[in-house]
Amino acid sequence: MNDYNYIGKEIPRVDGPAKATGQAVYTVDVKLPEMLYGKILRSPHPHARLLKVDTSAAEQLPGVEAVITGEDLQEVRYAFVDTPRYPADEQPLATEKVRYIGDEVAAVAAESEAIAEKALSLIKVEYEILPAVFDPEKAMQEGAPVIHGEQSASTSFWEDWGVAQQKKTVQEDPSINNLSGHTFVSFGDVEQAFQEADYSREDRFELKPTAHCQMEPHAAVASYNPLEDKLHVWLSTQGIFLKRLFLSKTLGLPASKIRVHHSFVGGAFGGKIDLFPYEFCAAYLSIKTRRPVKIELDREEVFMTTRQRHPIIVKIKTGVKKDGTILAQDIRVIADNGGYRGSGPVVIFLCHGFSFPVYNVPNYRYEGFSIYTNNGIRGPQRGHGAPQIRFAIDSHLDLIARDLDLDLLTIMHKNVRQEGDVLPNGDRLDSCGLTECLMGAAGAIDWQKKREQSHLQANGNRYRRGVGISLCSMFSGAMYYPFASAAVVKMHDDGSATLFTGAQDIGQGSYTTMSQVLAEELGIGIEDICVVAGDTELCPIDLGSFLSCTALVTGNAVKKAAADAKRQMLESAADLLGLADPAGLKTQNKMIYLEDDPQKSVSFAQAIQASVLKRDGNPIIGRGSFKGYPRTERYPSLAKAKGLFTGAYGFAAQAAEVEVDTLTGLVRLVKAVTFHDCGFPLNKTVVEGQIHGCVSMGAGQALSEEVHLEKGQLFNPSFLHYQLPIALDTPESAEGLVATIEPSGPFGAKEVGEGCVAGILGAIANAVHDAIGVRIYSLPITPEKVLRALKKI
Amino acid sequence: MRLLEFDYFEPRNLEDAVTKVREFDGNYQIIAGGTDLLTALKQRLSAPAGLVSLDHISSLKDIWEEDDVITIGAMCTLEDVLSSSLIAEKLPALNQAAWDVGSPLLRPLATIGGNICLNTRCRFYNQSSFWRSSRDTCYKAGGNICHVTNKRDSCVATFSADIPPVLIAHGARVRLAGPKGVRTLPLEQFYTADGRFPHVIMAGSGEILQEIEVPLPAPQVSCVYHKFRMRESIDFPVLGVAVMLKLGEKKSGKYCEDACLVITGAEPAPVEAVQAREELLHRRLEPGLLARVAEIAASEIHPIKTSLISPRYKREIAKIIVTDALKKAGGIEE
Amino acid sequence: MEKTIRLTVNGEEKTLKIGVQQTLLEVLREDLGLTGTKKGCNQGECGACTVLLDGKPVSSCLLLAVKADGKTVLTIEGLAQAGELHPMQQAFNEKGAIQCGFCSPGMILVAKSLLERNPNPSTQEIKEAIAGNICRCTGYLQIIEAIRSFVS
Missing domain, CATH: 3.30.365.10 (Aldehyde oxidase/xanthine dehydrogenase, molybdopterin binding domain)
Structure with missing residues (x-):
């Protein structure tokens, strides 16, 4: 067991040199020609009715290119959870109410951050302060201020694929106020078992909220190109396909018209999965102004308004x-x-x-x-x-x-x-x-x-x-959108390989571990691998770097893609070596050899070149995929x-x-x-x-x-x-x-x-x-x- | 958050600096290292029309000893203080306090003058303009309410610089250059105990802190600074105490000839625990006395909840760090 | 208000016209395009923006660029020479001291300056030197290990 060349080895990170030298480009580092800077006006009140948002003075400030409010986006709803039972309840900019300190009210795009900040100060908002509640046990009680109560007509993203469990009408306990979710599970006979127990004890524990503290603040750059009717975005995110879905649904653009580009991610820890208003607003403002827009959150905004x-x-x-x-x-x-x-x-x-x-x-x-x-x-x-x-x-x-x-x-x-x-x-x-x-x-x-x-x-x-x-x-x-990860291995005619994976290296080292999986399965060195990742246009789907799925799900996809490429190379090699079939062929160091007679060998380069010339022009592209959970579709x-x-x-x-x-x-x-x-x-x-x-x-x-x-x-x-x-x-x-x-x-x-x-x-x-x-x-x-x-x- | 625009002046001597300050008629800020000031400006705690930099006044950057007085220029960085062999040898507590300030990335920038002139802090005040807009403007920020005490026209923001307690314990004086010339005053008189304008310069004297003069300690003097905080870098003190003891030797053991205890992090100014000093004077240093002194010192501070730490906890910590500092200054083994 | 300053950045002398309200971090990132210096908090509390100013590590977000006039600045881009990683960059990569990489430029510069001052730091001295640089990924262990690898 474990007679591996690359797996289990302490291979240095493949993205290490770029990060150690400052060359790695993070979303906060992206700067495009003619780029505007966006900022967001937020509610200083924890709970208030929005009476009036007057943006006229801000719009007239020189250097301001666009100002948007909730009125521009009435129908847009989205959420991390979006099911018939739990319909989406977030809006990029508030329309009727604000529900926490930091809730987004308006956004501006301007020639500079300083102008954008000045513009925010010129927006006049009238609020009617509402009673607020901050303790969940009090919020559950009858008579507590009701925070949501609006009817949402949105359709569910989660329904599109038909993977939800069979719907059953569940009657929620109406005596619980402000309920946003409920889970109940039971097995065995709990009452009976407590009676049979020699000893029982009950305790109450409490944990305070904490913060992710990713070192890179949240940021987005959006650039809409009207000639190709395409939105290009750079997002500090751990799941590019999920973000593309969210943006597609909220902006009403087909997924094919949105490209999430690769940028390095300065830490995520779960805090960069959800769609955030700043991301939507950057995209919306770019579409509106026809210019690139960057929104970068202050550290305070990261603490208060992300997650x-x-x-x-x-x-x-x-x-x-x-x-x-x-x-x-x-x-x-x-x-x-x-x-x-x-x-x-x-x-x-x-x-x-x-x-x-x-x-x-x-x-x-x-x-x-x-x-x-x-x-x-x-x-x-x-x-x-x-x-x-x-x-x-x-x-x-x-x-x-x-x-x-x-x-x-x-x-x-x-x-x-x-x-x-x-x-x-x-x-x-x-x-x-x-x-x-x-x-x-x-x-x-x-x-x-x-x-x-x-x-x-x-x-x-x-x-x-x-x-x-x-x-x-x-x-x-x-099982979560997009429900699977896939990988493509493209062989080059010198025997090296490029791995295409949608998985995002958020610091956890996936470019390196995925390279190791590929190297081991294929029989090439880490230095012979180039990783192309984190780009929705270039890369096949991936679950994203959350749910702890990269090693197992993406890893399997990469392994299968490598195996597929290898199979094709072995078939070509078998032809070259005059063998009836590839059984008995092994690979190592970009060489293919007969296990029983290692002298009989061809290089990867020879096998690939022969494949192009003799096997219908096939340059050898391996593909593999793996479902989030193979045993279920729900x-x-x-x-x-x-x-x-x-x-x-x-x-x-x-x-x-x-x-x-x-x-x-x-x-x-x-x-x-x-x-x-x-x-x-x-x-x-x-x-x-x-x-x-x-x-x-x-x-x-x-x-x-x-x-x-x-x-x-x-x-x-x-x-x-x-x-x-x-x-x-x-x-x-x-x-x-x-x-x-x-x-x-x-x-x-x-x-x-x-x-x-x-x-x-x-x-x-x-x-x-x-x-x-x-x-x-x-x-x-x-x-x-x-x-x-x-x-x- | 970016800085708003301002004018920037770099006078070459103190006279010009004082003149510049006067020209601005209050709408200016002096910038030394800038580590505290830039944070405040980014949070829009003030929006001065001009900054007067002391960078190019070379006379403010020396440390020297003359006639039993060690003089430290206000623009010496904490790194300069730390690398001065004179201070390491003769004022080790000052060396300790300088080491305890901020993080290693701030000490090459931050100055001793800046630490002495550090603004008071409060959990309602040291926040961004957006953050503060959730409430009425507090008194320190120019409004008329204190959110800590709910009283009008008062401020209890807390002084939490590390260096001044040691200097006060050593009997240091500050030299101030102003429109009416140069004066020196004992450092403790530099502070106003008003949270809003914690020292004479912020209170509008139009002066500039030029130097700190520390009398050379007598050989029997032992001084320590003990800072308590949750993390051993970056953090301001929960509480800090400087203890100066002048020890005599009697047959019965060491006794206290003179003492000074100064606590930071508790009130709008450094607090001298005068009753605790009284209790110490002429007494033999034994555990019972130290415990008593610590209790008294703790009762001499009146912390209010200006940070995330409760006043009750601060009082308890006062006892512990005063005891620890006394033991260390008195050379008493655990 | 604008001002012209002279800076030596990564060995190259530069004359720059800047706004006096610009921090050194902004000048490096925006005027000079040296985005290897990161903005993590902009309040001097995280160390991601560390550069070496006349050899000493400082938070460039708390330093007005005008105050750096006449001084020498080394950013992470100036460390690798002729396509070769600096030994400290090499060590960080080999020991697993880099994860998301956002704190790495600052950490590496602090580590380099520590060893120049003190070629044989104890583990405690290493921790003290990097105490102003926050890393959320590594729990600091592999960073300390990387720096320790230079200690005889």
């Missing part, structure tokens, strides 16, 4: 046997999705999706609510629900372990799922290394010894240490969580050692351990980089990161006040890669870039409890919360 991670309240009750076997679990989740639905119905579905693959819970009930409030919009962020639900479940299990005087490891080992398990929805765990991950992580953190030490440390010590552990799981792709139902979710789950166990300063309350992450079952690591350096990034983001969200909101106003829209980790916060780190070989993955690979953001939260929370003997139920665990828990303030 945040959902703040979530989790109530969880678990019944266990004396030995720690889980009998029943009842989970209730409330997610605050802000002024628009965002990914609310998805996150409450995913909290279930990342809850049930980890432990075998025979009797289970899950109910999730996503709720409108007048806060900023929430969308996917790395893990999308996994951090929230995994933190809650494993904090809760740690409490149960402490109540029963059991080791948490014992409970985890007793209940974790195993390879071969079939999940209640029908997903199969063809690979599952949870047990090995758990053993590895416990060993690397020195679990037994550290636990004993933390019990023995003197109460009077200022600095106290503790260890904790938690588990997590993540999808490897799913979306899973968000509301009932029915249907298949993902073809393969990635798993990890994460452990943390912390040191708590009991005087100041500061928690230092001393050591972070991750044992990850990513199937098979295509590139160890890349996989470790993903884990480090996840751990850092997770540690930030466990200890310091919080979007501070008061009455819908965001108090820390900056890296100075939004406390994400800096280099000095870097812990000692240990990683283990548990190779389980996912049968459906290319060379056994599956998800790596998301799940590990989730387990570290519970690991840290449990470690803090271990250190100071007190539980903190809400994240982040700030020094103030620690001192309050210790009753020092």
Whole structure:
């Protein structure tokens, strides 16, 4: 096994030199001749009726080329979720109401940023302030201000392909106000099981909103060419085909009339999937002015008006046997999705999706609510629900372990799922290394010894240490537009290859790992490969760099495309070598040889040239495709969580050692351990980089990161006040890669870039409890919360 | 966010600078390193017609010792302060405080004068113009309401520079050049305790900070600066304290001959904990005393919620960092 | 108000007419087309806009270009010579220190200047040197590793 030349090797990034030298062009770097600069006027009020927008003074300002308002775009609706049940509720510019601070009201395009800014100040808006609500539990109550209530007549993008689950009329509970989404799942007999349990316990956990903090701010450049009636766009995005669909539907242009061009993406983390008003407005303004338009958001706008991670309240009750076997679990989740639905119905579905693959819970009930409030919009962020639900479940299990005087490891080992398990929805765990991950992580953190030490440390010590552990799981792709990834491998007559893939390298290293897949399958060197990516015109469809699908879904497409090219070359080589058929031919280093008689060989170049001359002019183009989830043609139902979710789950166990300063309350992450079952690591350096990034983001969200909101106003829209980790916060780190070989993955690979953001939260929370003997139920665990828990303030 | 247009002047000597400032009749800002000012200008916290740069006044960039006084030109960058062997040797707490300011990318630009003249900060004030438009203009920004206290015509924005506490603890004086000539005053008198106009220059004296004069500390003096923050770079202090101790030696052990404790990050001006000093004077440094002094010091600050940190937490932190700083200055092992 | 300044950028002397309200970052990116210097926050809090000013790393978004008159600026574009990556660029690429790449120009310049000042930094000194440069992708580990690879 693993006798590979390229797979699993620590190949340096193929886009590294461009990025290290400053040559890599990001969307913020794109500058076109005659380009205008756009800016957006936003609502300073969290909830208000829009009475009048007067743009006349702005229009007369010299240098202003266009001003648009909601009146120009009455009918345009779009949303991350757009189904008959959950119709699109966002508009590029508000018409009737504004629903959060930052909601878009008007946009201008001008000769310079300074003129555009001046123009915004000349737009007069009259608002009628409406009562607002910021707490989801209050928003749910009767009598709370109603944030949406409008009827939407829009048709659903999601319906076009006929992949939705069978429609069933679902009566929502009318007593819940501001409901934007609802998920209910149940299996087994929960009531009965609680009665049979030896012990049960109920807890409530809470997580604050967090921010992605991609280093590249959101930006868009749009250039409409009237001669070809075509819109060219550069977007800082993780899914070019999804963006093209959104733009096509909202602008009323055929997809063929929109080209998303490649640009490098300075970080995404889930925050660059949705269509944003600035993108639509750049496109619309370019069409209107017939000139290129660039809109680049300020860092403050990125914090306030793009997306945040959902703040979530989790109530969880678990019944266990004396030995720690889980009998029943009842989970209730409330997610605050802000002024628009965002990914609310998805996150409450995913909290279930990342809850049930980890432990075998025979009797289970899950109910999730996503709720409108007048806060900023929430969308996917790395893990999308996994951090929230995994933190809650494993904090809760740690409490149960402490109540029963059991080791948490014992409970985890007793209940974790195993390879071969079939999940209640029908997903199969063809690979599952949870047990090995758990053993590895416990060993690397020195679990037994550290636990004993933390019990023995003197109460009077200022600095106290503790260890904790938690588990997590993540999808490897799913059914979402465009439902599949495809790849094309074009062979050149010198034997080198160009790979065409729609996948976008957002920093996760996909150009490199996909090159490795191609190199391995085809038998050429990395240096013989050119990657053409991220361009809707040049590249075949791709699911996009989210849903953790690139390694498995795009990887399979690339592998199949390479195999297709190889097959054609071998056929040509067999002709040249006078063989009846290509069986027995192998490739390596751009050479094709007979395995039994390596002297019999031809070069790739010879085979390709012969193919052109003798096989109907075929220059050899390989193609491959792979569906988001081969076993289904349908979306899973968000509301009932029915249907298949993902073809393969990635798993990890994460452990943390912390040191708590009991005087100041500061928690230092001393050591972070991750044992990850990513199937098979295509590139160890890349996989470790993903884990480090996840751990850092997770540690930030466990200890310091919080979007501070008061009455819908965001108090820390900056890296100075939004406390994400800096280099000095870097812990000692240990990683283990548990190779389980996912049968459906290319060379056994599956998800790596998301799940590990989730387990570290519970690991840290449990470690803090271990250190100071007190539980903190809400994240982040700030020094103030620690001192309050210790009753020092 | 781009800067709005302004006029820019680079006088070659202090007299010209003072004249330029007078010509602008209040509608100007002095720019030293600019690291704090540019952020504020981008947020449209002010829109001066002109900036008067001190870059080309070479006399403001020296550090020297003469007649038992160390003089530091206001335009010395924090990097200059850090690389001065004179300061490293004779004023190590100043070296520490300079190291603690901002991030490594700001210290080659930011100046000691700029840190002394740092504007006060508030979570309602240090925001963009769009952000602030959600509420009535606050008093510090030119309106008449304080969103922290809900009182009219008052401002409680917090002073959070790292360098001044150390200088005050050392008894430093500042030399100011103004229309009426040059004067020196003790640094603590430079501050007004008014959140809106925290020092005499912002209050409209038309002066320019020229130099800081620090008396050479006596050999028995030990001074430390202790900054507490969540991240060990970039962040302003949650709270910082400079502790100066002049130690005597008696048979019974070390005792305090003189002391000065100055806290930053708590109020609109650096706070001298005078009662804590009283408690220390002439006493032997023993753990009980330090705890008592820390309690007293914590009771001498009156933090208000001008940042995302609660006042309660700040008081608790005051006790911890004062104790830690006293131990370090007094050479007391844990 | 406009002003003419002289800057030595990546070894080349330039005379530039600029608006006094322009930051060095804007002049580099917009007037000189040197977009390798990135704008991450424009508030001096992220380090993406780091350039070496007379050899010292500074946030170019907080520096008025007029204040750089007469000084020497090195941007990321000036580091690789004759088509060869600078050893620090090479190390960043080999150690996995680059992911999305947006912080990389600033990080690499800070790392280079650190080693010029202190050829043998401890891990703590490395962390202190890059403490003003935020990276959201790598958790800093592989960046620290890349810089450490120069330490004997």
